[in-house]
Amino acid sequence: MPESVDDLRFFTVVAASETLTAAARGLGCSLPVVSKRLAAMEQRLGVQLVRRGTRKLALTSEGAVLAKGIGPILADVQRLEEEISGGSGDLRGSLVVESTLGFGRAHVGPLLGEFGAHHPHLDVQLTTTPLPVSPHRREFDVAIHVGPLPDSTLRIRRLAENRRVVCASPAYVREHGAPSTVDELADHNCILLRENYGDYALWRFGRGSEEFRVRVNGTLSSNDGDIVTGWALEGRGLIMRSTWQVAPLLKDGRLVRVLADVPTPAADVYALHTDTDHVPARVTAVLDFMSERLPERLG
Numbered sequence: 440m441p442e443s444v445d446d447l448r449f450f451t452v453v454a455a456s457e458t459l460t461a462a463a464r465g466l467g468c469s470l471p472v473v474s475k476r477l478a479a480m481e482q483r484l485g486v487q488l489v490r491r492g493t494r495k496l497a498l499t500s501e502g503a504v505l506a507k508g509i510g511p512i513l514a515d516v517q518r519l520e521e522e523i524s525g526g527s528g529d530l531r532g533s534l535v536v537e538s539t540l541g542f543g544r545a546h547v548g549p550l551l552g553e554f555g556a557h558h559p560h561l562d563v564q565l566t567t568t569p570l571p572v573s574p575h576r577r578e579f580d581v582a583i584h585v586g587p588l589p590d591s592t593l594r595i596r597r598l599a600e601n602r603r604v605v606c607a608s609p610a611y612v613r614e615h616g617a618p619s620t621v622d623e624l625a626d627h628n629c630i631l632l633r634e635n636y637g638d639y640a641l642w643r644f645g646r647g648s649e650e651f652r653v654r655v656n657g658t659l660s661s662n663d664g665d666i667v668t669g670w671a672l673e674g675r676g677l678i679m680r681s682t683w684q685v686a687p688l689l690k691d692g693r694l695v696r697v698l699a700d701v702p703t704p705a706a707d708v709y710a711l712h713t714d715t716d717h718v719p720a721r722v723t724a725v726l727d728f729m730s731e732r733l734p735e736r737l738g
Contacts, residue, residue: 605677
């Protein structure tokens, strides 16, 4: 077996990374250090754990067995650390959180920074991704998801309400008017956000069994939500965005909501977390913190 718990944590990061370079970034060290430490582990065990020479990191069968067996061991270690620290509230160990890029920058990052300040002995790690959270990957303790939930065996906790709304700049409305029905969207330049591999030209309205979709068109599109919002602020068209992003802009009048009387489906914020019988104290603590503070941030 590896010589220490630290070796187990090291290999957990390696096994969850797409490349050794990505593992080095996650571990906060150089690629040669990672390669040397991995080689030392393989020499002690007498087996190869990772196949070299592939563009994407690939575990050998022995490496896969080790990666699978590490999880319960580290969970037991974490439980022991929590028992030793007692009821003092002094959280220890590591907390790995994953979030989509935009929401992570706007809300998860600041909240985790605040949470980490209350727990200085806890190693808080945030990974942001432009892709939706994959519930089939388990290299996180908590994943933050916005919108309809994916199929998953993970535990789910709703953190805050959220909806998508149609809005535009006051200048756009003065020049082009505002649609009074969803059918009139066809007469407007709708700025499209290309995300989640879906049909991004379909905007969803209604609630529950009354939900329906409307195909919109426009001359501008981007896979970057900030760029899309920036175009709307410049008066270039209508956008459909989550209230978590545009609420401050609506409040200060830089954007105005249109079709406000047409309901839109919920796109609430959820946390997906460990499906084991024992939920670590650090996970419970951060979920309690975010469920209290996130609705305040979203207004």
